[in-house]
Amino acid sequence: MSHGPDKEYEQLRVSGLHAFYGESHILHGIDMVVHRGELVTLLGRNGAGRTTTLKAIMNMVGRRTGSIMINGEETMSCAPHHIARLGVGYCPEHRGIFSSLNVQENLTLPPVVRSGGMSLEEIYTMFPNLYERRFSQGTKLSGGEQQMLAMARILRTGANMLLLDEITEGLAPVIVEKLGEVLTALKNKGLTIVLVEQNFHFAAPLADRHYVVEHGQIVEEIRADELSAKQSVLDSYLGV
């Protein structure tokens, strides 16, 4: 945890973020900061606004107000395709594997946005299954393999901040364990990660900090070392 990137550097600062889908007001003033090299989770119940927060950062929701700074740059007026070029890699909840593309085409689809991304060889070393099935149709893979593919795809681009939405959802424990190893490796490489996660037992040992989201607002911020002290608060929010 101590090595590498500058922990003071604000890679992402979201202030007073409101987001709307048509008439429905989803986010009610999200405030959060993510430093370089940090792994931060967004915890909360379904419908609390965690996915929408990630989508709002990607400029993928209808209307937004407030401020989203990436690397110190205001991005509220950026077109969606400019966000990725700031070094942001987004892995959607539905994984977004394209059925008309084979595995390798899926993998090489996102353009490289920064130098320092992983090469195809490195990716295939990290995910040997993808290599074996590189000419299969993307959606013919198992759920776990599709999730690996969705992750691997954004590692190639050189993105240094990953927004990951429910990557363990519906996957077998052995796959979840593998994903945990991957995240640890990425963190050790100095990548900044924002993780929307339902599986608290998966997220807890990996994360530096947790934000609890409820009704479209951040209601609690918990550092990793405060977890045991604030466990009861957290449980009451998550309803476990």
Place this chain on the structure above:
Amino acid sequence: MSMIFGVPLAVLWGQLLIGIINGAFYALLSLGLAVIFGLLKIINFAHGAMYMLGAMCTVLLFDYLGINYWVALFLAPVLVGLVGVVIEYFLLRRIAGQDHIYSLLLTFGVALMLQGVLTNFFGVSGLRYSMPDTFQGGMNLGFMFLPYYRAWVIVVALLVCFGTWFMIEKTKLGSYLRAGTEDAQLMQGFGINVPLLVSLTYGFGVMLAAFAGVLAAPIYSVTPVMGSHILIVVFAVVVIGGMGSIGGAIITGVLMGVVEGLTKTFYPPASSAVIFLVMVVVLLIRPTGLFGKEA
């Protein structure tokens, strides 16, 4: 003379040839429609008008600027393609994401306006465009006479169709198109300039139509309404092939031209209805079309 089912063989071959030629046009046009529908999810009713513009452009470039067929073969599609990009940028983009009916009405309106304005200037009796000298005459294949120009149309149309299929199915640019067809928002999230891709795709689809128009200029009557006649058939072809299927559009196009040609030989009264008959049958048996993905 040898006969088959009471039809002279030479007549059969002749109709088959016409069928393949018409099929080549259907293929080029339905291919453009399929490409546009795939990414933009709009049914481009202006497609016939773009085909007409391609042919008109060829005639006018020659009449007013003395530009010959070979130059027009490239220039006309580029010019009409630019018209397409303008239509996409200033009109279609504003109603993106709305119900299909809006883009359908809008493109239909654009087609009517283009037809109306050009009819006002040129009438509907047809402009003359003489066959390029290179293609005068033809060759005797023994069983039939093959005019050079018809042979050229078939070869070049199929080459362009194959090239387009290859570009979409086998190249990097094509993978953007295919992926954009599935989830354009995520593509944009990866940093791909989807609005630009959409403009270029519409322009490219329109270029294919205009290219068909240039090919048609020396053999069909060039009039401002030539597009509206062929478009209805082409829509039937796209429906038979399956909306959005690239290979399906090409194969079905040629196939339907042949079916039409054969019908003209054996039972002429049904020739203009046969494609629609096929469409009805296909829709009853396979609602997603011959090559469409099962929903």
